[in-house]
Amino acid sequence: MYFSKVAGTGSYVPERCLTNFDLERMVDTSDEWIRTRTGIIERHIAREDEATSDLTLKAAWKAMEAAGVGPLDLDLILVGTVTPTMPFPSTACFLQDALQAKNAAAMDISAACSGFIYGLSVADAMLRSGSFRTVLLTGAETLSKITDWTDRNTCILFGDGAGTVVLQKTTGEARILSTHLYADGSRWQELMMPGGGSRHPISVEIIHQNLHKIKMPNGNEVFKMAVRAMEEAAITALKVNGYDVSDVDLFIPHQANARIVHAVAQRLSLPIEKVYVNIDRYGNTSSASIPIALDEAVRNGSLKRGDLVLLGAFGGGLTWGSALIRW
Numbered sequence: 001m002y003f004s005k006v007a008g009t010g011s012y013v014p015e016r017c018l019t020n021f022d023l024e025r026m027v028d029t030s031d032e033w034i035r036t037r038t039g040i041i042e043r044h045i046a047r048e049d050e051a052t053s054d055l056t057l058k059a060a061w062k063a064m065e066a067a068g069v070g071p072l073d074l075d076l077i078l079v080g081t082v083t084p085t086m087p088f089p090s091t092a093c094f095l096q097d098a099l100q101a102k103n104a105a106a107m108d109i110s111a112a113c114s115g116f117i118y119g120l121s122v123a124d125a126m127l128r129s130g131s132f133r134t135v136l137l138t139g140a141e142t143l144s145k146i147t148d149w150t151d152r153n154t155c156i157l158f159g160d161g162a163g164t165v166v167l168q169k170t171t172g173e174a175r176i177l178s179t180h181l182y183a184d185g186s187r188w189q190e191l192m193m194p195g196g197g198s199r200h201p202i203s204v205e206i207i208h209q210n211l212h213k214i215k216m217p218n219g220n221e222v223f224k225m226a227v228r229a230m231e232e233a234a235i236t237a238l239k240v241n242g243y244d245v246s247d248v249d250l251f252i253p254h255q256a257n258a259r260i261v262h263a264v265a266q267r268l269s270l271p272i273e274k275v276y277v278n279i280d281r282y283g284n285t286s287s288a289s290i291p292i293a294l295d296e297a298v299r300n301g302s303l304k305r306g307d308l309v310l311l312g313a314f315g316g317g318l319t320w321g322s323a324l325i326r327w
């Protein structure tokens, strides 16, 4: 019987850093408001000529180096993103070309901020089936390109970046124990970019109406749903595997808002020292936030071999999910 394991991690964020003080000069906001309401201090912003596939490429090389694999070892490339390099072909195809990963199939996964957990679930199933050996999974976003920089309700939240894992088939103890995925499409209006698809194809009118930018009309509602959904998904992951909250060594949640993270930890009775938080430096990078945090935790020693790692995400769709990993 096969399972899947994380063999290597990597991440990359663009060089340009946008601080809360920079935002104070752009919209009616303050460093104090942003820090206390979200925990964010700064975020990284891609250059005009930098696309999502450019960020993924840098993160991918690091993850492959850590895993000790080369481009020709990859069977499958998955990219979780809502800011693809182009509507089509997939960002995964751009990455496959840039890596010269000639043996790899390639596709994108659209699950907004849950994109990495959704991708992890797909990769895990492919590897467990036995027909794939090595999968490269990236969560990558250039949200700055679809951010409405005049909307203070949303523009203070988002950042750009990419986080990658190389997953391999295994029969060992270090492996993905479970993934749980959920969606509620009836709440699609909570978080969306309405323009640019087949409902509202891109046109001068659509641009004038600003429909090609992120909309989150009820941030506070999304906040409450995120807390509830992430708590429930985490409890399910632990229960299914016969673990208790006290068994968790590290919880890596999607970095949407430090207050959401703290509320989930509190409801789970999980000590805050066991929760990985880096939203202060990156903002909400959507599908990239968990793999960036995972890579940091591996490289700074927060995550050690044998640890029980819980992942949790929530985002547009609405989508949410959890994963439990024996590292």
Ligand code: UT7
Pocket (backbone or CB within 6 Å): 028, 029, 030, 033, 034, 037, 038, 113, 152, 153, 156, 191, 218, 219, 220, 221, 222, 223, 226, 255, 256, 257, 260, 284, 286, 314, 315, 316
């Ligand atoms: O990535 C996955 C999904 N995304 C999320 O999970 C995000 C979830 N939502 C949130 O993180 C929070 O709801 C926000 C950070 C977006 C907003 O925080 P909040 O505590 O829910 O604030 P609010 O929307 O209830 O607004 C409170 C006040 C309002 O003023 P009034 O009506 O009380 O006078 C807003 O107009 O804060 C005002 N406000 C701001 N003030 C200064 C909203 N944005 C800003 C701002 N600067 N940037």
